[in-house]
Amino acid sequence: MIPALAVEGLKKTYATGVEALGGIDLRVEEGDFYALLGPNGAGKSTAIGIIASLVTKSAGRVKVFSHDLDRDWRAARGAIGIVPQEFNFNVFEPVEEILINQAGYYGIPRDRACQQAEKYLRELELWDKRRTQARDLSGGMKRRLMIARALVHEPRLLILDEPTAGVDLEIRHAMWEFLQRRNREGTTIILTTHYLEEAESLCRSIAVIHHGRIVEQGGMHELLARTHGEHLVLSLAGALTVSPMLSGYHCELVEPRTLEVQVPTGAGINPLFAGLSALGVEVLSMRNKRNRLEQVFLQLLRENQVDQHE
Amino acid sequence: MNNTGHPYLIGYRTILAKEVRRFMRIWPQTILPPAITTALYFVIFGKLIGSRIGPVAGFGYIDYIVPGLILMAVISHSYANVVSSFYSTKFQRHIEELLIAPLPSWIILAGYVSGGVARGLVVGVVVTVVSAAFVELSVFHWPLVIAVVLLTSILFAMAGFINAVFAQTFDDISIIPTFVLTPLIYLGGVFYSVEMLPPFWQGASLFNPMLYMVNALRYGMLGVSDIESGSALAIIVVFIGLLGAASLWLLHKGVGIKS
Numbered sequence: 001m002i003p004a005l006a007v008e009g010l011k012k013t014y015a016t017g018v019e020a021l022g023g024i025d026l027r028v029e030e031g032d033f034y035a036l037l038g039p040n041g042a043g044k045s046t047a048i049g050i051i052a053s054l055v056t057k058s059a060g061r062v063k064v065f066s067h068d069l070d071r072d073w074r075a076a077r078g079a080i081g082i083v084p085q086e087f088n089f090n091v092f093e094p095v096e097e098i099l100i101n102q103a104g105y106y107g108i109p110r111d112r113a114c115q116q117a118e119k120y121l122r123e124l125e126l127w128d129k130r131r132t133q134a135r136d137l138s139g140g141m142k143r144r145l146m147i148a149r150a151l152v153h154e155p156r157l158l159i160l161d162e163p164t165a166g167v168d169l170e171i172r173h174a175m176w177e178f179l180q181r182r183n184r185e186g187t188t189i190i191l192t193t194h195y196l197e198e199a200e201s202l203c204r205s206i207a208v209i210h211h212g213r214i215v216e217q218g219g220m221h222e223l224l225a226r227t228h229g230e231h232l233v234l235s236l237a238g239a240l241t242v243s244p245m246l247s248g249y250h251c252e253l254v255e256p257r258t259l260e261v262q263v264p265t266g267a268g269i270n271p272l273f274a275g276l277s278a279l280g281v282e283v284l285s286m287r288n289k290r291n292r293l294e295q296v297f298l299q300l301l302r303e304n305q306v307d308q309h310e
Numbered sequence: 311m312n313n314t315g316h317p318y319l320i321g322y323r324t325i326l327a328k329e330v331r332r333f334m335r336i337w338p339q340t341i342l343p344p345a346i347t348t349a350l351y352f353v354i355f356g357k358l359i360g361s362r363i364g365p366v367a368g369f370g371y372i373d374y375i376v377p378g379l380i381l382m383a384v385i386s387h388s389y390a391n392v393v394s395s396f397y398s399t400k401f402q403r404h405i406e407e408l409l410i411a412p413l414p415s416w417i418i419l420a421g422y423v424s425g426g427v428a429r430g431l432v433v434g435v436v437v438t439v440v441s442a443a444f445v446e447l448s449v450f451h452w453p454l455v456i457a458v459v460l461l462t463s464i465l466f467a468m469a470g471f472i473n474a475v476f477a478q479t480f481d482d483i484s485i486i487p488t489f490v491l492t493p494l495i496y497l498g499g500v501f502y503s504v505e506m507l508p509p510f511w512q513g514a515s516l517f518n519p520m521l522y523m524v525n526a527l528r529y530g531m532l533g534v535s536d537i538e539s540g541s542a543l544a545i546i547v548v549f550i551g552l553l554g555a556a557s558l559w560l561l562h563k564g565v566g567i568k569s
Contacts, residue, residue: 014569046569049569052406052409052410053409053410054406054409054410054568054569055568055569056564056568056569073412074412075412077410077411077412078412080410082406082410084406086403087403088402088403088404088406088407089402089404089407090399090402090404091402101324101328101407102407102411104320104321104323104324105321105324105325105407105408105411105413106317106321106411106412107316107317107318107320107321107412108320109314109315109320110320149407
């Protein structure tokens with residue numbers, strides 16, 4: 001099967017001497033929903049910039065649906081839709097014109113470009129704003145405009161660089177639903193995000209990039225299976241002065257009415273509640289301290305940090 | 311517009327239409343000022359001062375300066391359109407819309423240069439219409455007039471493109487027009503014949519490319535010139551070749567637009 005994206009030995013060293021990418025390999029299968037994660041400055045945006053032809057690579061090869069980005073660049077670029085991190089449209093142009101122009105750059109005749117623009121402005125609930133100058137849109141609308149613009153030429157691979165940064169919860173969830181629907185319809189999606197719950201709930205595959213190198217790559221399920229249990233935060237009915245001792249669990253009293261409990265994988269939480277109940281501790285509510293992907297992510301970064309120091 | 315054809319042609323038309331819409335949308339900044347400036351030149355230099363100056367090369371002074379004033383407007387507006395539009399495209403980062411698209415560099419260059427030429431020609435027509443209110447216009451050699459105006463606007467649109475590529479701030483897009491273009495235009499024989507200059511300055515003027523362009527258009531309109539028109543056209547074409555090659559190389563390498 002031809003991968004949607006195949007990256008081999010991709011390197012980027014900026015003129016300042018900073019090495020942003022130290023030779024990464026990526027393979028994204030067609031139809032996948034893929035998360036590219038990493039802390040700030042890890043090299044995610046540089047990698048996306050090279051794939052989008054916005055950054056000149058120092059070495060390596062990029063293929064999009066088997067089209068080499070250097071040799072068969074027309075076909076490769078035509079297959080990609082990019083939603084960048086920063087707003088990068090002409091703020092003085094009307095919303096509809098931005099989409100029609102973008103379609104024109106991809107060689108789509110104006111009549112069809114108008115139809116495509118209408119289709120995506122309606123889908124992303126921007127049709128009423130079609131004659132509005134882009135600068136007058138709200139932050140969430142600008143984000144949706146960038147998604148509509150990226151889709152106007154019907155790309156098979158959609159790359160989104162932090163598409164939900166700064167948008168409210170309702171719009172974020174609407175965008176998640178839109179992207180999931182788009183993925184079900186066959187578009188391969190690569191997503192970078194700082195909201196790890198977003199990656200966990202949307203993506204089926206993942207790569208973690210750190211200091212310009214891929215430190216983990218694989219299926220989301222396999223990666224999450226590596227978590228060493230759950231970290232729960234319990235709100236208590238009554239105040240405690242010392243942390244309760246429960247066999248098999250590590251408890252830490254962070255406040256008189258707040259108890260954090262490390263639950264090992266497979267230990268379950270029934271024995272925990274039974275034990276607390278036996279000690280006369282009444283639990284009012286419970287929440288996960290952090291999601292599972294966040295635990296794995298931080299663990300990977302810590303491991304990688306140790307490897308680098310060694 | 312029936313926007314069909316080869317994808318490159320559609321891309322080119324899209325860039326050109328966008329550029330034309332841009333300068334037409336802000337016509338009080340782009341089209342109106344040259345009309346007012348030209349009218350002032352005619353009133354002050356043509357009527358008030360020109361009436362005290364005798365004939366130049368057999369023509370009244372006001373008739374003599376018309377070709378130079380038209381070309382001055384074409385040059386400055388072809389240049390200004392591309393330098394401001396392409397720099398603002400860089401500044402707002404929507405140059406990325408073009409860079410990610412399957413468009414070759416030469417189409418992007420052709421689109422922006424054509425936008426500059428379009429504004430240069432529109433302004434040239436406006437200035438010509440204003441001129442017609444003050445003088446009786448004549449054309450001695452139509453093909454030469456069209457060739458000079460078109461080629462000169464292409465040349466200066468390309469120069470504006472290169473300026474925009476290297477510009478880092480909005481100040482950088484006004485440095486060349488203020489300190490290089492304007493002096494060269496004014497010293498290029500718009501308002502005088504080089505024969506009026508002392509021998510040393512006549513020789514020095516030959517190093518000013520504007521002299522060749524202004525005189526080529528003057529020959530096309532009035533049939534008189536300080537310079538032979540063939541060599542003037544050849545110089546313009548050579549410069550177009552040089553600046554075109556430089557612009558394409560800069561775009562291909564991503565100078566000023568890619569990391």
